[in-house]
Amino acid sequence: MKLYSTHNPEYLVDVKTAVIQSMAPDKGLFMPQHLLPLPQHFFDDITDLSFQDIALEVAHHLLEDSVPLEQLQIMVNDAINFDAPVVSLDKQVGILELFHGPTMAFKDFGARFMARLMRYFLTQEVDGKAVTVLVATSGDTGGAVAQGFYQVDGVNVIVLYPKGLVSDLQERQFTTLDHNITALEVNGTFDDCQRLVKEAFLDAELNEHLFLTSANSINVARLIPQTFYYFYAYAQLLRKGIDTSNLVFSVPSGNYGNLTAGLIAQKLGLPVKRFIASANRNDIVPQYLETGEFKPKHSVPTIANAMDIGNPSNFVRLQELCGPNQSDMQRFIWGHSFDDEAIIKAIVAVQRHYGYILDPHTAVGYLGLQEYLKEVDSGAYGVVLSTAHPAKFLEVYESHQEINFSVQVPERLEALKKLEKHARPMTADFAQLKAFLLEQ
Ligand SMILES: *Cc1c(COP(=O)(O)O)cnc(C)c1O
Secondary structure, X not given: OEEEEOOEEEEEEEHHHHHHHOEOOOOOEEEEOOOOOOOHHHHHHHHHOOHHHHHHHHHHHXXXXXXXXXXXXXXXXXXXXXXXXXXXXXXXXXXXXXXXXXXXXOHHHHHHHHHHHHHHHHOOOOOOOOEEEEEEOOOHHHHHHHHHHOOOOOEEXXXXXXXXXXXXXXXXXXXXXXXXXXXXXXEOOHHXXXXXXXXXXXXXXXXXHOEEEEXXXXXXXXXXXXXXXXXXXXXXHHHOOOOOOOEEEEEEOOOOHHHHHHHHHHHOOOOOXXXXXXXXXXXXXXXXXXXXXXXXXXXXXXXXXXXXOXXXXXXXXXXXXXXXXXXXXXXXXXXXXXXXXXXXXXXXXXXXXXXXXXXXXXXXXXXXXXXHHHHOOOOOEEEEEEOEOHHHHHHHHHOOOOOOOOOOOOHHHHXXXXXXXXXXXXXXXXXHHHHXXXXX
């Protein structure tokens, strides 16, 4: 596979370069040059394949010989070692649970696979410099990436997160590890953190001293494993005998990496009718779909905090995959946004009706699907991507009196409460980050 920069289709690199550099020198994002459908036999046999079988076929199809098949198999089996079941809520709604990994959010897929792919490439070349993985997090990426690289020799991970804007358990997942993981508590928003990371990449002096790379969804390595579960969800629907002729996926979105991966899966032949861009009040993409204007804004805080993003970095990739105009994107994606009140109502209603507890992000996805069934196609079957386990957001359930049930905290999360937080405070000023990085 060759990848091009979204700023220059002539600028082509191999997979290794794209993964290690994260972003093209012209500030474009890398995109696969060709996305060809998987062979028909893959779809004919898909109901007989395990999740790992599916993941390996898709990964090999995308990466071709960039990674030898035996290596790739080890990577896939190691990274994708937990399930992603589709739970049926009713005849038209399935919930694809993507939170059974170590940090209990879907980011585990991207981060675990990316960490292994980077490790594989980095053993071939480090220039004698320690590798620094910079990652901005709106909540869940930090933990997943930190876990993925924890105690890996020669790799330092620096997590930038917005002070007071991530949940307690999210914060503990990357501030209690130590070793090669450093947390920087930035007095600002997620967008500030993301900007700081981008500035660091473009800073010549820093790049002379450090081998910097990014683990955010600007890195194409994150997107590859996120295609796997779209295929696996489809296989599960077929096994359940569900009619998939009007299949839609509702994707609770922030930076739009997850939705980008869905569009890639569709290009690889997955029969998807439409994607639903389900947003909280940070509604840049639904607004674009409605007005044709892409207007990044300051993010506003919501109870679905991992989606509080005012300048979604994968928007350019959506345009690459759909086409440059509003009408192009509308053919592939339908969008809607919801405020906190609607999110709480959905959580309460779904628990009452089905006895199923949605996390606040998944609730946004659920609402997006309901709206689509009402306004666009009452005959569709929809899969809602459930991006996190509700126990990661206990504050939300405890602080709303409409919620009269409690969320069970899995042992994996409970254990975090006993560990001590270590984070270094920082302003949103690049000079300060730079000085800190130069000390490393
Ligand atoms: C990151 C995240 C999202 C948003 O995913 P994007 O790929 O950035 O659109 C949604 N829900 C949860 C729980 C997340 O952690």
